[in-house]
Amino acid sequence: MKANLLRLSPILALAAVAALTGCGDKEKSSKRDLADVGYQLTEADWFRAAAGDDPAAMDKFLKGGIGIGTKNAEGNTALHVAAAAGAQKAAKFLLDRKMAVDERGAGGRTPLMEAVRAGQRDMVRWLLRQGADPKLKDAEGYKPLMLAVKEGRAEMIGDLAANDRDDLDGALLAAALLGKAPVIDELTKYGASIYASMDDGRTALMVAAENGHTEAAKLLVDIGANRFSKDTEGRTAAELAASAGHADLAKMLLSEPTQQDFALRSEEQIGKEMTTFVDQADPEDAPAGGSTGAGGATAPRHRDHDVATTLEGKSLGTSGSAEGTGPKPSSPPGLVMRHFRQRELPIEVRHVEGNSARLQMPAGGSVREVKVAEGETIPGSRLKVIRVQRRYQNLKDSAGPAAEASIVEVEDSSTGVRRNLIAGTPSSAHDPVALVEDAATGKRYLASPGQHFTGADGNRYTVADVRPNQIVIENKETGAVQTLPLRGPRG
Structure with missing residues (x-):
């Protein structure tokens, strides 16, 4: 038996040498082929080929022994690099060789996330068609949609919004916080609501105002956000802006209400x-x-x-x-x-006395209280007070017994539309x-x-x-x- 093993050992050794020689020949061949097209067989050039959208060269790298899942110093694969560069041919080459479309890289980000961060809209669309998951989160908890908000990529909102509808309102509030007006504009067109609010009642307009983002605040007002809404502490957007030191923005938000602000429409x-x-x-x-x-x-x-x-x-x-x-x-x-x-209307019913009502409303950059009797018109508006009364009723969202409420019935003289304004509840132009x-x-x-x-x-x-x-x-x-x-x- 020992003799047989001794006779086989040289044969095994020769086979091993032949295998190593073959590998060496392949490596040398790949080096030559890569040199002919301007690359060296290094990891750095592997990533350069991916960013350069050169699948032919990438094939030579793989034959030369580079691993398809090799990561760079940042922790990204060639697919992440290709995605950030908008290199679709390189990305397809990698996916065709079974690389996962949602491979995790630096910061727990997927190739889709890297494409968003780099502003590669065509690549974002392409990766979504390849099955990239738009609802995954990176290590910081950001989804692709939120990354688009963070990076100000308004042009990508439409591509991502349809795939992540649950986060649209949160994305709008984040855009308001960051002052990304173009992003706000796109989000509202795809389903984000300007009426969305945080747990403390702050709307997107309040968030933008508090952080001094004038352009975002103006846009929100232009598309219908109400500057007279209040948070759970009774603060308006103007008051939040003023308390944060943004006097000019507060003044703009506290400007005199127009007749349009008071209008009741059919x-x-x-x-x-x-x-x-x-x-x-x-x-x-x-x-x-x-x-x-x-x-x-x-x-x-x-x-x-x-x-x-x-x-x-x-x-x-x-x-x-x-x-x-x-x-x-x-x-x-x-x-x-x-x-x-x-x-909402820029009016707050405080209480009623006989046939008169005391109302609170913005005026001259501040808030004032006015007294209006039945038959009179509320200052600055076309709203005529038709009736003032106190009656018991169940207030909305209240499970308790009926309470006495001060009610002011008004009519828009230009449209004939009537509305009840109730003390203790926001005055709105319609349901x-x-x-x-x-x-x-x-x-x-x-x-x-x-x-x-x-x-x-x-x-x-x-x-x-x-x-x-x-x-x-x-x-x-x-x-x-x-x-x-x-x-x-x-x-």
């Missing part, structure tokens, strides 16, 4: 305004034939600004779908939520209302709490609630409840 007027907003935000380069509704249904565009009618009693088309949570009916109602509005679109026909309607309609499935539905970022709908046939998220004009 449903027809509100519907027309909301439809116009959605149409103006709809991109001209959207797919031909109209905007895509939920479930892939294509709805015709409304470029003529048709006045929306209420959803009450309507029957929707025969196709379309919507996202829902909880128990679902056999077929969804076929609605897409496009816009939300709940405009919460959403602009919804029939995914099958593209027709638009105003949806308010309590409305009834027939869905695309033939079932009867009730609008249970209308919120800044969603509508809650109840199927009257089954009792199932589902939510329709705000998709925005470009959703």
Whole structure:
């Protein structure tokens, strides 16, 4: 046996030498081939080839022994480097060789995140088509959408927003904190709500004002944010700006209310305004034939600004779908939520005395109290006081017994619309209302709490609630409840 082993040992040794020689020859061959195209067989040049979008050279690196998962000093792979450089051919080369599209690199970031940070919009779109997960977080807890906000990549918001709708409102608040006005503009077009607020009641406008971001604050006011809203401590955006030392911004936010700020509009007027907003935000380069509704249904565009009618009693088309949570009916109602509005008035009812009411309102850069009697017009507005009364009623969001409330009924003399203003609650121009679109026909309607309609499935539905970022709908046939998220004009 020993003799046989001794006879085999030289053979094994020769085989090992031959193998090593073969490897050496391959390495030498790769070195020569790489030198011919301007590279050296080093890790540094491997990453240079990836950034340079040179898959032919990368193939030579692999044959020369470079590992496909090799990481640079920062902790990134060649796929991360290619993504940051916008090198799609190099990225495809790596994915074709089974490299994970969501490979983690420096800071726990994926190639998609690196493409976002580097401003590579085409690469972002391409990676999403390859299955990159837009909801993963890096080591600091940032998703791609939040990285786009942080880096001010407004041009990427649309590509990421559709894949991460749950974070749109948070992204808007973050953009307000950072003062990223172009990002704010894009987020609101894709479904972020200007009415979104933090736990302490601070809206995006309040956050922008408190941090001195004038451009962002002006934009938010222009697109409908209410400068008279208050946080849980009763502070307005102007007061937060003033306390933080931003006097000029505070003055702008405390400017005298206009008659438009006091206006009460009819449903027809509100519907027309909301439809116009959605149409103006709809991109001209959207797919031909109209905007895509939920479930892939294509709805015709409304470029003529048709006045929306209420959803009450309507029957929707025969196709379309919507996202829902909880128990679902056999077929969804076929609605897409496009816009939300709940405009507050720059008036606060303090209390009533006989046939007069004491109101608090902004004036001359500060807040003043005025006394208005029945039949008189509130200063600076077209609101005529029709009736002043005290009565017992259950206040909204209160489970307690009925309480005595001071109520002032006003009428807009230019529109004839009436509204009750109640002490202790924010004065609003109208109830919460959403602009919804029939995914099958593209027709638009105003949806308010309590409305009834027939869905695309033939079932009867009730609008249970209308919120800044969603509508809650109840199927009257089954009792199932589902939510329709705000998709925005470009959703």
